[in-house]
Amino acid sequence: xxxxxxxxxxxxxxxxxxxxxxxxxxxxxxxxxxxxxxxxxxxxxxxxxxxxxxxxxxxxxxxxxxxxxxxxxxxxxxxxxxxxxxxxxxxxxxxxxxxxxxxxxxxxxxxxxxxxxxxxxxxxxxxxxxxxxxxxxxxxxxxxx
Amino acid sequence: xxxxxxxxxxxxxxxxxxxxxxxxxxxxxxxxxxxxxxxxxxxxxxxxxxxxxxxxxxxxxxxxxxxxxxxxx
Numbered sequence: 001x002x003x004x005x006x007x008x009x010x011x012x013x014x015x016x017x018x019x020x021x022x023x024x025x026x027x028x029x030x031x032x033x034x035x036x037x038x039x040x041x042x043x044x045x046x047x048x049x050x051x052x053x054x055x056x057x058x059x060x061x062x063x064x065x066x067x068x069x070x071x072x073x074x075x076x077x078x079x080x081x082x083x084x085x086x087x088x089x090x091x092x093x094x095x096x097x098x099x100x101x102x103x104x105x106x107x108x109x110x111x112x113x114x115x116x117x118x119x120x121x122x123x124x125x126x127x128x129x130x131x132x133x134x135x136x137x138x139x140x141x142x143x144x145x
Numbered sequence: 146x147x148x149x150x151x152x153x154x155x156x157x158x159x160x161x162x163x164x165x166x167x168x169x170x171x172x173x174x175x176x177x178x179x180x181x182x183x184x185x186x187x188x189x190x191x192x193x194x195x196x197x198x199x200x201x202x203x204x205x206x207x208x209x210x211x212x213x214x215x216x217x218x
């Protein structure tokens with residue numbers, strides 16, 4: 001799983017994806033699947049970004065290439081974070097989802113602005129007490145006199 | 146004399162853990178096992194066996210690393 005900078009995704013999703021895929025290819029990985037998992041608000045900011053796009057890939061790589069691959073990932077500023085874990089096999093349905101992304105009519109929605117509200121969390125409803133008008137105390141004192 | 150201690154709440158996972166599938170990407174499911182401050186609940190509250198609790202810990206830590214879940218708050 002890779003966290004990609006939304007700025008790069010806004011420019012071109014395929015180029016953003018290629019940044020990771022090229023690195024995988026450079027280090028001799030055998031790519032199985034790669035797809036956009038989600039775009040969401042981060043739980044805490046990373047490198048000043050509050051939102052990011054998640055790229056989920058499954059690939060086979062020899063152990064000796066891992067250190068160099070990690071170093072390249074760390075040096076790339078467009079890859080905000082990554083997580084590599086060992087899995088026995090590609091989960092069911094993952095291939096189909098990745099193939100759906102490579103279809104001609106597949107369109108990646110443009111990521112919202114960094115400060116856009118989280119669609120999963122709607123804005124809090126306005127309470128009646130928020131609309132209470134606070135009287136101007138100075139003006140009231142003048143009227144009493 | 147009656148005890149003033151409250152009965153413990155039932156475990157979140159149910160009576161048996163039944164080898165749950167805990168995935169770091171399933172954030173909504175993982176949130177059930179966190180306190181409001183983002184701390185992982187104890188085995189007493191989750192109802193998981195040691196092995197499943199360890200899987201829960203691993204999944205939460207992976208989700209935290211990817212900023213899917215907060216470390217605190």
